Amino acid sequence: xxxxxxxxxxxxxxxxxxxxxxxxxxxxxxxxxxxxxxxxxxxxxxxxxxxxxxxxxxxxxxxxxxxxxxxxxxxxxxxxxxxxxxxxxxxxxxxxxxxxxxxxxxxxxxxxxxxxxxxxxxxxxxxxxxxxxxxxxxxxxxxxxxxxxxxxxxxxxxxxxxxxxxxxxxxxxxxxxxxxxxxxxxxxxxxxxxxxxxxxxxxxx
Amino acid sequence: xxxxxxxxxxxxxxxxxxxxxxxxxxxxxxxxxxxxxxxxxxxxxxxxxxxxxxxxxxxxxxxxxxxxxxxxxxxxxxxxxxxxxxxxxxxxxxxxxxxxxxxxxxxxxxxxxxxxxxxxxxxxxxxxxxxxxxxxxxxxxxxxxxxxxxxxxxxxxxxxxxxxxxxxxxxxxxxxxxxxxxxxxxxxxxxxxxxxxxxxxxxxx
Amino acid sequence: xxxxxxxxxxxxxxxxxxxxxxxxxxxxxxxxxxxxxxxxxxxxxxxxxxxxxxxxxxxxxxxxxxxxxxxxxxxxxxxxxxxxxxxxxxxxxxxxxxxxxxxxxxxxxxxxxxxxxxxxxxxxxxxxxxxxxxxxxxxxxxxxxxxxxxxxxxxxxxxxxxxxxxxxxxxxxxxxxxxxxxxxxxxxxxxxxxxxxxxxxxxxx
Amino acid sequence: xxxxxxxxxxxxxxxxxxxxxxxxxxxxxxxxxxxxxxxxxxxxxxxxxxxxxxxxxxxxxxxxxxxxxxxxxxxxxxxxxxxxxxxxxxxxxxxxxxxxxxxxxxxxxxxxxxxxxxxxxxxxxxxxxxxxxxxxxxxxxxxxxxxxxxxxxxxxxxxxxxxxxxxxxxxxxxxxxxxxxxxxxxxxxxxxxxxxxxxxxxxxx
DNA sequence: GATGAATGAGGGTTCATTCAT
DNA sequence: AATGAATGAACCCTCATTCAT
Numbered sequence: 044x045x046x047x048x049x050x051x052x053x054x055x056x057x058x059x060x061x062x063x064x065x066x067x068x069x070x071x072x073x074x075x076x077x078x079x080x081x082x083x084x085x086x087x088x089x090x091x092x093x094x095x096x097x098x099x100x101x102x103x104x105x106x107x108x109x110x111x112x113x114x115x116x117x118x119x120x121x122x123x124x125x126x127x128x129x130x131x132x133x134x135x136x137x138x139x140x141x142x143x144x145x146x147x148x149x150x151x152x153x154x155x156x157x158x159x160x161x162x163x164x165x166x167x168x169x170x171x172x173x174x175x176x177x178x179x180x181x182x183x184x185x186x187x188x189x190x191x192x193x194x195x196x197x198x199x200x201x202x203x204x205x206x207x208x209x210x211x212x213x214x215x216x217x218x219x220x221x222x223x224x225x226x227x228x229x230x231x232x233x234x235x236x237x238x239x240x241x242x243x244x245x246x247x248x
Numbered sequence: 249x250x251x252x253x254x255x256x257x258x259x260x261x262x263x264x265x266x267x268x269x270x271x272x273x274x275x276x277x278x279x280x281x282x283x284x285x286x287x288x289x290x291x292x293x294x295x296x297x298x299x300x301x302x303x304x305x306x307x308x309x310x311x312x313x314x315x316x317x318x319x320x321x322x323x324x325x326x327x328x329x330x331x332x333x334x335x336x337x338x339x340x341x342x343x344x345x346x347x348x349x350x351x352x353x354x355x356x357x358x359x360x361x362x363x364x365x366x367x368x369x370x371x372x373x374x375x376x377x378x379x380x381x382x383x384x385x386x387x388x389x390x391x392x393x394x395x396x397x398x399x400x401x402x403x404x405x406x407x408x409x410x411x412x413x414x415x416x417x418x419x420x421x422x423x424x425x426x427x428x429x430x431x432x433x434x435x436x437x438x439x440x441x442x443x444x445x446x447x448x449x450x451x452x453x
Numbered sequence: 454x455x456x457x458x459x460x461x462x463x464x465x466x467x468x469x470x471x472x473x474x475x476x477x478x479x480x481x482x483x484x485x486x487x488x489x490x491x492x493x494x495x496x497x498x499x500x501x502x503x504x505x506x507x508x509x510x511x512x513x514x515x516x517x518x519x520x521x522x523x524x525x526x527x528x529x530x531x532x533x534x535x536x537x538x539x540x541x542x543x544x545x546x547x548x549x550x551x552x553x554x555x556x557x558x559x560x561x562x563x564x565x566x567x568x569x570x571x572x573x574x575x576x577x578x579x580x581x582x583x584x585x586x587x588x589x590x591x592x593x594x595x596x597x598x599x600x601x602x603x604x605x606x607x608x609x610x611x612x613x614x615x616x617x618x619x620x621x622x623x624x625x626x627x628x629x630x631x632x633x634x635x636x637x638x639x640x641x642x643x644x645x646x647x648x649x650x651x652x653x654x655x656x657x658x
Numbered sequence: 659x660x661x662x663x664x665x666x667x668x669x670x671x672x673x674x675x676x677x678x679x680x681x682x683x684x685x686x687x688x689x690x691x692x693x694x695x696x697x698x699x700x701x702x703x704x705x706x707x708x709x710x711x712x713x714x715x716x717x718x719x720x721x722x723x724x725x726x727x728x729x730x731x732x733x734x735x736x737x738x739x740x741x742x743x744x745x746x747x748x749x750x751x752x753x754x755x756x757x758x759x760x761x762x763x764x765x766x767x768x769x770x771x772x773x774x775x776x777x778x779x780x781x782x783x784x785x786x787x788x789x790x791x792x793x794x795x796x797x798x799x800x801x802x803x804x805x806x807x808x809x810x811x812x813x814x815x816x817x818x819x820x821x822x823x824x825x826x827x828x829x830x831x832x833x834x835x836x837x838x839x840x841x842x843x844x845x846x847x848x849x850x851x852x853x854x855x856x857x858x859x860x861x862x863x
Numbered sequence: 864g865a866t867g868a869a870t871g872a873g874g875g876t877t878c879a880t881t882c883a884t
Numbered sequence: 885a886a887t888g889a890a891t892g893a894a895c896c897c898t899c900a901t902t903c904a905t
Contacts, residue, residue, distance in 0.1 A: 054869090070362060072277035076896060086870040091897065157275060157362045198435050201418055202411035209410025210403065212361075230403050238443035259886095281879060282888095291887040293881075302879065464865095480772060482687035486900060487867095496866040498902075507900065566827075567685060567772045591854070600854050608825065608845050609854065615824025616817035622771075623816055640813050648853035649796070649805050649814070669890090691875060701891040703877075712875070 055093045057083040059107065062100050067146035071101055071154040105155050108147055109169040112140060116176060126184030127236055133177060134207055135228035141211040142224055149215050152208065174200045199235075206231050260298050262288040264312065267305050272351035276306055276359040310360050313352055314374040317345060321381060331389030332441055338382060339412055340433035346416040347429055354420050357413065379405045404440075411436050465503045467493040469517060472510050477556035481511055481564040515565050518557055519579040522550060526586060536594030537646055543587060544617055545638035551621040552634055559625050562618065584610045609645075616641050670708045672698040674722065677715050682761035686716055686769040720770050723762055724784040727755060731791060741799030742851055748792060749822055750843035756826040757839055764830050767823065789815045814850075821846050 061083035065074045076097050080087045094100045119136040120129045141148040155167075177200035184190035210227055266287035270279045281302055285292045299305045324341040325334040346353040360372075382405040389395035415432055471493035475484045486507055490497045504510045529546040530539040551558040565577075587610040594600035620637055676698035680689045691712055695702045709715045734751040735744045756763040770782075792815040799805035825842055 075894090080871095087896090088871065088898075089869055092868070097896070153362050157358050194439075195435055198415065198432055199439065201414045202436050202439055205410040205412070205414025205417075206407035207410070209406045209413060212410075213406055227403055230400055231407050234399075234404065234407055234443070235439050236443045238439070238441045280877090285888095292879090293888065294886055296880070297885070485898090490867095497868095497900090498866055499864085501901070502864070563772050567768050594854075604849075604854050605845055608842055609849065611824045611828055612821035612846050612849055615820040615822070615827075617820070619816045619820025619823060620813065622820075637813055640810055641817050644809075644814065644817055644850050644853070646853045648849070648851045649799075649809050690873090695892095702875090703892065704890055706876070707889070 054083070054085055054089060058085065058090055058093055058100065059104050062104050063108075063146050063150060066101065066104075066154055067149045071097075071150075071157065076100075101150075101154060105151065105167070106169060108144075109151070109167075109173070113169060113173055113176075115140070116173065120176060120180065126180050126187060126189055129180045129183075130177075130203070130236065131229070131232040133180065134203075134232045135225065137207045138211055138214075138224045138228050141215060145215050148211060152212055152215065174204055177203050203235055206234070259288070259290055259294065263290065263295055263298055263305065264309050267309050268313075268351050268355060271306065271309075271359055272354045276355075276362065281305075306355075306359060310356065310372070311374060313349075314356070314372075314378070318374060318378055318381075320345070321378065325381060325385065331385050331392060331394055334385045334388075335382075335408070335441065336434070336437040338385065339408075339437045340430065342412045343416055343419075343429045343433050346420060350420050353416060357417055357420065379409055382408050408440055411439070464493070464495055464499065468495065468500055468503055468510065469514050472514050473518075473556050473560060476511065476514075476564055477559045481507075481560075481567065486510075511560075511564060515561065515577070516579060518554075519561070519577075519583070523579060523583055523586075525550070526583065530586060530590065536590050536597060536599055539590045539593075540587075540613070540646065541639070541642040543590065544613075544642045545635065547617045548621055548624075548634045548638050551625060555625055558621060562622055562625065584614055587613050613645055616644070669698070669700055669704060673700065673705055673708055673715070674719050677719050678723075678761050678765060681716065681719075681769055682764045686712075686765075686772065691715075716765075716769060720766060720782070721784060723759075724766070724782075724788070728784060728788055728791075730755070731788065735791060735795065741795050741802060741804055744795045744798075745792075745818070745851065746843070746847040748795065749818075749847045750840065752822045753826055753829075753839045753843050756830060760830050763826060767827055767830065789819055792818050818850055821849070 058079065061079045062074075065079045065082055068074075069078075076090055077087050079100065080090055083090075090100070094103060116133065116136055120132050123129045123132050178196035181190055181194060181196040181199050185192050185194065185196075210231060214224075263284065266284045267279075270284045270287055273279075274283075281295060282292050284305070285295055288295075295305070299308060321338065321341055325337050328334045328337050383401035386395055386399060386401040386404050390397050390399065390401075415436060419429075468489065471489045472484075475489045475492055478484075479488075486500055487497050489510070490500055493500075500510070504513060526543065526546055530542050533539045533542050588606035591600055591604060591606040591609050595602050595604065595606075617638075620641065624634075673694065676694050677689075680694045680697055683689075684693075691705055692702050694715065695705055698705075705715070709718060731748065731751055735747050738744045738747050793811035796805055796809060796811040796814050800807050800809065800811075825846060829839075
């Protein structure tokens with residue numbers, strides 16, 4: 044009767060979005076399929092027209108959202124040309140993404156990681172690609188001679204991502220926001236670019 | 249005093265240790281209390297003489313194991329006197345701890361983090377103390393003038409921990425071990441101490 | 454008149470025939486309406502234009518197929534004039550019908566019988582008529598003096614039918630076919646006509 | 659508190675007996691596990707301590723009850739020494755068993771047969787043994803020369819059983835009881851022993 | 864008439880927790 | 885204290901049926 048009451052065609056999307064909210068609030072295992080259905084304003088059974096089972100909701104949610112994120116991040120770092128600048132942009136963009144999509148961030152950080160164990164294999168291609176944006180920047184910088192050649196890109200990408208991730212977890216899970224995002228992004232990029240050691244005193248004249 | 253007192257203390261430990269194995273294998277939500285009981289060789293009901301409920305097993309497990317880790321790590325970094333050296337030791341010791349206690353590491357990384365949401369509040373005093381070992385080193389270094397004064401210890405501790413954590417997750421969840429732990433620890437400490445930028449050319453002349 | 458009228462009549466039949474296949478394969482309760490729809494190449498909803506509900510498909514299937522069988526069997530036994538011969542023909546024709554319509558036979562034997570309990574009352578008029586073909590033969594034979602007058606036709610019809618039915622169930626459900634149908638039909642008629650006792654020795658002169 | 663309220667030790671039996679009632683009333687597929695639990699006065703979950711699943715209840719019910727029946731019937735026919743007498747006793751005992759265990763009989767006739775298709779293979783060893791009691795009598799009679807040698811025991815057993823079974827189904831499913839059981843047993847044995855044909859007139863001297 | 868997406872009640876099964884012994 | 889049989893609430897998923905198109 045109402046134009047969009049049934050047969051809307053956007054059910055898949057609505058279910059995913061409802062799942063983001065519900066999983067973020069309760070965690071995957073404490074979320075009920077019927078709660079997702081209610082949040083998406085569809086019947087319980089409708090969920091199973093679009094997803095194979097509860098696990099599948101989480102997997103598809105992750106894949107679809109991650110694809111969008113990957114896309115955005117790729118564009119973002121390509122706005123810069125300098126590798127060091129790219130790294131800074133990555134850090135800032137990552138923290139902003141987390142801030143703008145807190146529920147999603149929480150799910151990816153916690154739920155997907157949790158179940159990645161059951162998907163057996165930490166490497167999720169999308170997630171690997173995301174990390175590889177970082178190692179790509181490193182290799183580019185090494186080729187240009189601006190990054191030390193002995194840096195191992197495969198170690199760096201994890202360290203850099205881990206630093207950002209832990210920082211953002213702090214934001215996502217706590218409500219307090221002592222540090223500004225911009226400031227934190229600069230600071231973290233700073234650690235990795237310049238290190239924390241005080242610069243050697245300029246040798247006396 | 250006699251046989252019984254020994255066994256009682258024994259059971260608490262046995263249950264915790266069984267839980268470590270079981271939670272690591274299946275994840276918290278896919279683990280059954282009866283499976284822990286079986287692994288600990290006690291009756292299902294016995295578990296409830298020592299723990300309030302299933303959640304309580306995870307919490308106590310975390311707290312007790314974390315206390316031991318905290319203890320070890322404090323000793324470890326105090327073997328060095330230089331702040332930079334302490335940071336290196338922290339990195340190496342952390343990765344070694346993970347390697348030597350993979351099951352526990354997996355639980356702390358994944359399960360505790362998962363349910364930390366329900367404990368509602370990311371700050372778990374033990375975990376905070378662990379992070380504060382890092383910020384303590386920074387403050388000490390800043391006082392001595394070896395670390396830049398503008399470094400925010402509260403940001404640094406998360407970044408440094410996150411870098412190590414992500415690296416170790418890679419080890420725990422994958423079986424591959426491309427990088428040696430010692431090497432990785434050095435490399436990560438290196439990022440944070442020296443940064444990745446190539447040193448400026450010494451000015452000619 | 455044109456295309457439509459042909460198709461309509463067609464659908465009812467197609468659904469019944471699809472149901473025969475599906476019910477025979479999975480049993481009534483394990484068959485899904487949607488599977489019947491798929492097999493009949495109609496939409497799920499279309500089934501409800503022709504049948505009230507799933508039960509109704511089974512009932513109508515049974516009634517329609519049974520009417521055809523009744524018709525055939527009546528013709529078949531009337532080809533003989535002797536009651537004993539009619540009984541033999543009934544046996545042979547019954548087993549042949551089962552052989553030629555195995556799926557249908559399986560449904561009638563198993564599913565209809567199952568749900569006959571819910572139709573509450575074993576007497577289904579069509580089925581009663583089928584049995585009454587047998588008692589009719591007996592009465593005819595008794596009138597002619599070829600069958601013993603003390604035979605109770607109402608008992609005989611069930612015994613004779615039951616014997617054939619059990620024999621054919623063996624064929625339908627097993628794949629093995631040790632005995633030829635013709636042979637079995639003769640043998641069973643033989644039991645009922647002559648009994649199994651060895652004929653008394655002709656009294657010595 | 660009450661002596662038999664919990665831990666009775668007869669739960670397995672109580673569940674089987676409850677299942678007999680419930681399956682007989684509603685049929686297997688329309689019976690709810692919770693209804694069986696209620697009838698057995700146990701919790702739903704308790705059923706799963708004794709049975710693997712709903713199917714398993716039916717299978718075990720059948721196997722256990724059938725074993726008892728087999729036992730009784732073997733004793734019964736061994737009370738006679740003459741093969742013809744054994745056959746008569748089988749018929750009478752079978753009909754009496756059905757009468758005394760109507761609910762069980764209904765389940766065996768309808769539900770087990772129904773699902774025998776899914777247990778895939780009509781031969782259930784217990785049921786085969788039951789049938790083989792009949793063929794055993796035939797072979798014994800043939801050895802003694804009282805039954806015709808050309809009778810095929812494998813056909814006879816099914817025919818005889820089928821006749822009794824169909825007769826008893828009539829009793830079980832209808833409430834009417836036109837014929838006495840004793841009378842019907844005699845009559846059916848009579849069909850198979852003597853046939854229905856009128857004896858030839860004694861040839862006039 | 865025909866379609867098939869949507870519905871939502873229903874039920875088998877699991878498993879944390881209890882409690883009589 | 886220790887046991888483990890028993891409990892029963894909870895939940896995922898199925899599928900007969902409906903109804904807007």
